Amino acid sequence: MNDTRQHKALLFDVFGTVVDWKGSITRELTAYAQNHSLAEVEWEQFAIDWRALYQPAMEKIRSGDRGYVRLDTLHRENLLELLPKHGLTTLSDEQIDHINHVWHRLQPWPDCLPGMYRLRRQFTLCSLSNGNIALMVNMARHSAIPWDAILGSEPTRGYKPQPQVYLKSAEMLGLTPQQCIMVAAHNDDLRAAAKLGFATAYINRPYEYGAAQSVDFEADESWDFISDSMTGIADLLGC
Amino acid sequence: MNDTRQHKALLFDVFGTVVDWKGSITRELTAYAQNHSLAEVEWEQFAIDWRALYQPAMEKIRSGDRGYVRLDTLHRENLLELLPKHGLTTLSDEQIDHINHVWHRLQPWPDCLPGMYRLRRQFTLCSLSNGNIALMVNMARHSAIPWDAILGSEPTRGYKPQPQVYLKSAEMLGLTPQQCIMVAAHNDDLRAAAKLGFATAYINRPYEYGAAQSVDFEADESWDFISDSMTGIADLLGC
Numbered sequence: 318m319n320d321t322r323q324h325k326a327l328l329f330d331v332f333g334t335v336v337d338w339k340g341s342i343t344r345e346l347t348a349y350a351q352n353h354s355l356a357e358v359e360w361e362q363f364a365i366d367w368r369a370l371y372q373p374a375m376e377k378i379r380s381g382d383r384g385y386v387r388l389d390t391l392h393r394e395n396l397l398e399l400l401p402k403h404g405l406t407t408l409s410d411e412q413i414d415h416i417n418h419v420w421h422r423l424q425p426w427p428d429c430l431p432g433m434y435r436l437r438r439q440f441t442l443c444s445l446s447n448g449n450i451a452l453m454v455n456m457a458r459h460s461a462i463p464w465d466a467i468l469g470s471e472p473t474r475g476y477k478p479q480p481q482v483y484l485k486s487a488e489m490l491g492l493t494p495q496q497c498i499m500v501a502a503h504n505d506d507l508r509a510a511a512k513l514g515f516a517t518a519y520i521n522r523p524y525e526y527g528a529a530q531s532v533d534f535e536a537d538e539s540w541d542f543i544s545d546s547m548t549g550i551a552d553l554l555g556c
Numbered sequence: 557m558n559d560t561r562q563h564k565a566l567l568f569d570v571f572g573t574v575v576d577w578k579g580s581i582t583r584e585l586t587a588y589a590q591n592h593s594l595a596e597v598e599w600e601q602f603a604i605d606w607r608a609l610y611q612p613a614m615e616k617i618r619s620g621d622r623g624y625v626r627l628d629t630l631h632r633e634n635l636l637e638l639l640p641k642h643g644l645t646t647l648s649d650e651q652i653d654h655i656n657h658v659w660h661r662l663q664p665w666p667d668c669l670p671g672m673y674r675l676r677r678q679f680t681l682c683s684l685s686n687g688n689i690a691l692m693v694n695m696a697r698h699s700a701i702p703w704d705a706i707l708g709s710e711p712t713r714g715y716k717p718q719p720q721v722y723l724k725s726a727e728m729l730g731l732t733p734q735q736c737i738m739v740a741a742h743n744d745d746l747r748a749a750a751k752l753g754f755a756t757a758y759i760n761r762p763y764e765y766g767a768a769q770s771v772d773f774e775a776d777e778s779w780d781f782i783s784d785s786m787t788g789i790a791d792l793l794g795c
Binding site: 389441443449450451453454455457458464465466467468471472489490491492 | 628680682688689690692693694696697703704705706707710711728729730731
């Protein structure tokens with residue numbers, strides 16, 4: 318399992334693993350609210366509440382209750398539900414779109430780019446996220462994330478942990494699951510990938526949710542590679 | 557039409573526009589045949605004959621006679637048809653796979669990377685090719701082509717000039733056709749894109765096929781941007 322010569326590609330979870338969604342949203346929307354004289358909001362709590370609506374929204378699609386729609390759409394629906402709860406009732410459509418696209422401007426954890434630019438010399442690097450293509454492309458351009466391809470949810474028309482999202486992503490690279498390493502800060506994501514034959518790399522991010530964190534304080538299982546950082550994963554893979 | 561501020565993304569034809577398939581295949585297979593003591597073959601003619609089987613193979617899929625299969629599969633079927641005609645009857649499966657993957661190792665025209673690295677600062681750059689994802693990813697890694705995303709045939713399950721290949725690619729970027737510029741060395745490709753609302757950039761490659769060239773000696777229509785090189789397109793777009 319730890320023979321790295323057979324591995325050709327690293328497939329990455331993105332929200333929480335590569336980028337700091339809570340910190341990025343809090344920082345950007347705090348500044349935006351000040352510049353646009355919006356009502357006072359606890360933006361870190363806002364980010365956490367927004368993220369909490371993510372799984373139930375995807376679950377309707379995973380269960381078949383709803384056809385596939387991309388994450389930008391789910392994020393906007395969830396945002397419309399959330400804004401009045403935080404006292405924001407007078408935003409224009411343009412402001413709502415701008416806030417919704419904060420997900421396109423998330424910033425990497427400080428260890429990510431140094432690690433990924435080392436890893437890319439040896440491995441193909443692809444996103445295997447529930448984020449849609451435009452979101453991932455714009456984020457990569459905003460934050461200099463060196464993807465070789467955007468895979469995951471939209472090209473495979475599903476949401477993790479549905480098996481097709483992992484399997485079709487590997488297949489689109491012309492690879493078997495055994496030739497791919499799934500990289501994530503979430504034990505559940507790795508469990509789903511491992512069950513399908515993927516190798517696994519866990520990056521510990523016990524600070525992803527701040528005080529609201531309830532899971533993923535450490536590796537739950539003996540994943541193939543375990544580290545506290547992307548540079549640590551690069552070390553383990555000999556890059 | 558020439559207001560470049562509205563344009564957000566450049567979508568590129570690849571074979572012939574970005575990479576020199578004939579020259580790359582000829583160079584690589586000439587060396588490969590020498591190193592492996594293969595029968596003597598006119599490799600430039602071989603490349604042209606292989607390429608000639610491309611349109612009829614895709615046409616079966618466009619017409620609905622056959623379900624979608626990726627270009628790697630069509631290339632291999634065409635290769636199996638071609639090899640005996642050129643006197644190559646004793647290749648191993650491994651050798652055939654290696655030769656088939658020469659398309660994954662095509663090299664850009666000399667003007668392409670200098671132009672594309674300038675263009676990417678201002679525009680999102682995506683492939684909109686009939687090549688499949690693995691082919692495009694491996695080619696980009698081999699030749700340092702800076703794609704933001706691999707779109708086109710495989711993510712949209714079609715072959716150009718089918719409209720969905722262009723329209724769904726733009727939609728995956730969250731853009732209208734009017735916000736995208738199709739870049740190609742082939743007038744037909746630009747005609748199909750223009751009909752759907754895309755802006756158009758023509759790069760003249762009258763030497764793509766060598767002596768076998770029969771079309772695309774010049775711009776047939778008044779495309780929005782016309783140049784002899786990718787760097788010329790970057791000049792026209794103010795990059």
